[in-house]
Amino acid sequence: GAVVSQHPSRVICKSGTSVKIECRSLDFQATTMFWYRQFPKQSLMLMATSNEGSKATYEQGVEKDKFLINHASLTLSTLTVTSAHPEDSSFYICSASPITDTQYFGPGTRLTVL
Amino acid sequence: KQEVTQIPAALSVPEGENLVLNCSFTDSAIYNLQWFRQDPGKGLTSLLLIQSSQREQTSGRLNASLDKSSGRSTLYIAASQPGDSATYLCAVHDGSSNTGKLIFGQGTTLQVKP
Numbered sequence: 001g002a003v004v005s006q007h008p009s010r011v012i013c014k015s016g017t018s019v020k021i022e023c024r025s026l027d028f029q030a031t032t033m034f035w036y037r038q039f040p041k042q043s044l045m046l047m048a049t050s051n052e053g054s055k056a057t058y059e060q061g062v063e064k065d066k067f068l069i070n071h072a073s074l075t076l077s078t079l080t081v082t083s084a085h086p087e088d089s090s091f092y093i094c095s096a097s098p099i100t101d102t103q104y105f106g107p108g109t110r111l112t113v114l
Numbered sequence: 115k116q117e118v119t120q121i122p123a124a125l126s127v128p129e130g131e132n133l134v135l136n137c138s139f140t141d142s143a144i145y146n147l148q149w150f151r152q153d154p155g156k157g158l159t160s161l162l163l164i165q166s167s168q169r170e171q172t173s174g175r176l177n178a179s180l181d182k183s184s185g186r187s188t189l190y191i192a193a194s195q196p197g198d199s200a201t202y203l204c205a206v207h208d209g210s211s212n213t214g215k216l217i218f219g220q221g222t223t224l225q226v227k228p
Binding site: 006032034042043044045046049091093095097102103104105106107108110 | 150155156157158159160163203205214215216217218219220221
């Protein structure tokens with residue numbers, strides 16, 4: 001149990017376009033979902049925390065207008081990278097939490113912006 | 115502000131050796147501490163979770179300890195195997211908020227040579 005999926009697993013896009021990444025909890029309801037990004041050989045950095053039906057809380061330094069997060073249901077959160085640039089290329093990982101002290105992680109999405 | 119540090123950054127050992135990975139954190143007010151495994155280009159697999167009231171957890175060849183007062187945790191891997199090669203991440207559940215935020219260390223990349 002406690003499976004989290006992400007789609008797509010890999011995406012390549014041109015600079016200036018927008019990319020949407022989906023995070024789904026497959027067998028549980030996630031009251032909270034988290035979005036992380038990971039640069040090569042670096043650790044995970046929390047970008048934002050989202051609760052179903054409310055606005056996401058962004059970490060300091062993360063542009064909320066660039067990284068749009070929607071948590072429309074208890075099983076789905078989306079991250080949209082708007083007007084993507086090469087520096088946005090990274091590995092994006094989501095996690096979903098049914099309760100506050102447990103997070104289940106997705107397999108990640110590799111974004112490459114040309 | 116909570117900071118998590120992992121030492122060493124990389125480790126190479128021959129198969130069969132026992133090894134210890136270290137994690138330290140600056141603020142002892144944590145809810146729990148978790149060890150994850152990450153294979154290249156993949157998401158995170160939770161290995162062990164230690165609650166703040168616990169001192170250790172064991173799963174198979176893995177043993178994690180927690181000394182909250184000194185801000186340290188260790189992950190002990192017994193009889194290492196080539197399949198253990200991966201990056202190991204330590205994360206603390208931030209005790210300063212009830213949002214479930216995890217703060218990650220930089221990771222230790224382990225290579226077990228046959």
